[in-house]
Amino acid sequence: MADAALFEFLHTEMVAELWAHHSDPGPGGQKMSLSVLEGMGFRVGQALGESPPGPTASAWPKRLSLPPPPPPRLPQETLAFREELDVLKFLCKDLWVAVFQKQMDSLRTNHQGTYVLQDNSFPLLIRMAAGLQYLEEAPKFLAFTCGLLRGALSTLGIKSLVTASVASLPTCKFQVVIQKT
Amino acid sequence: MSRPAHRRPEYHKINKDLFVLTYGALVAQLCKDYEKDEDVNKYLDKMGYGIGTRLVEDFLARSCVRRCHSYSEIIDIIAQVAFKMYLGITPSVTCNNSSRTEFSLILDKNPLVEFVEELPAGRSSLCYCNLLCGIIRGALEMVHLAADVTFLQDTLKGDRVTEIGITFLKKLDEKKYRRKK
Numbered sequence: 337m338a339d340a341a342l343f344e345f346l347h348t349e350m351v352a353e354l355w356a357h358h359s360d361p362g363p364g365g366q367k368m369s370l371s372v373l374e375g376m377g378f379r380v381g382q383a384l385g386e387s388p389p390g391p392t393a394s395a396w397p398k399r400l401s402l403p404p405p406p407p408p409r410l411p412q413e414t415l416a417f418r419e420e421l422d423v424l425k426f427l428c429k430d431l432w433v434a435v436f437q438k439q440m441d442s443l444r445t446n447h448q449g450t451y452v453l454q455d456n457s458f459p460l461l462i463r464m465a466a467g468l469q470y471l472e473e474a475p476k477f478l479a480f481t482c483g484l485l486r487g488a489l490s491t492l493g494i495k496s497l498v499t500a501s502v503a504s505l506p507t508c509k510f511q512v513v514i515q516k517t
Numbered sequence: 518m519s520r521p522a523h524r525r526p527e528y529h530k531i532n533k534d535l536f537v538l539t540y541g542a543l544v545a546q547l548c549k550d551y552e553k554d555e556d557v558n559k560y561l562d563k564m565g566y567g568i569g570t571r572l573v574e575d576f577l578a579r580s581c582v583r584r585c586h587s588y589s590e591i592i593d594i595i596a597q598v599a600f601k602m603y604l605g606i607t608p609s610v611t612c613n614n615s616s617r618t619e620f621s622l623i624l625d626k627n628p629l630v631e632f633v634e635e636l637p638a639g640r641s642s643l644c645y646c647n648l649l650c651g652i653i654r655g656a657l658e659m660v661h662l663a664a665d666v667t668f669l670q671d672t673l674k675g676d677r678v679t680e681i682g683i684t685f686l687k688k689l690d691e692k693k694y695r696r697k698k
Binding site: 348379 | 531532534535536538539540542543545546560563564567568571572575603604632648
């Protein structure tokens, strides 16, 4: 379907234009553009999770409902992690499929609030050459999506920091670190 | 490449919402960056132009449109095939002059403004959907047609419908065109 294409074209143009507009000589400028893109992604991620007013269905598939916590045999920290992990699994499956038409390829965690989500063929990087070419440019194409993840998590009640890294296109890793309040 | 997951109907909505919400975030960001409405409008048009020049290839690859022999045929394809494909709507078409170089696309429903109730305060000259004008202009230019594309009516400014005016700038030399076949 062409709906994904339109978003991809818009995203590419945004990266190109916002970068050119916000760039300052020096490393400070680069950070400003990444945070602008990330901020936009955050707002979109938040909105995707909110139910629109009125009789229309929520943007999320109806089956999003965290499973009830198991009976309290388990220590409290483990309960919290179980729910958190379910939210991350939801992001890797449902959110990723809805937004990028594929599931995240792997999800790893240290069970202490850090998750690494790996996508072996991230659609926003696929149009660029595979391998090590354009490695420097890759972060610009990931900033918006980092914000999207952070925004979606925020709507689901989880405060986090999301960063991304690329070792070789089009594979990328999103690192989610849960912020305990 | 992983097999695309089955597209549930809810995912379609999220995908369409994704583009519309991202566009909204973009306009909001540009309003922060530029004080004058004309500058935002110009920027949206420029970004749209960049998208249009690349979108047309995507469009031609997905559709099987045959060669056009008149401006009206081209406008019909924009309205009935391209708009339908990318935005899920089919604007109606009117021709505004006897030499058949000026046309209007009339949108009863504009998906881009689905989450926008009214223009932000102090932004009464903002052409919220100006990206669309740029896209059409850029796409036409890639197939060697120069055109002026502007908004003639805008629901966000109180009009009943959204009307996009497309004026072709050079008369298609039909005899010359046919010989090229």
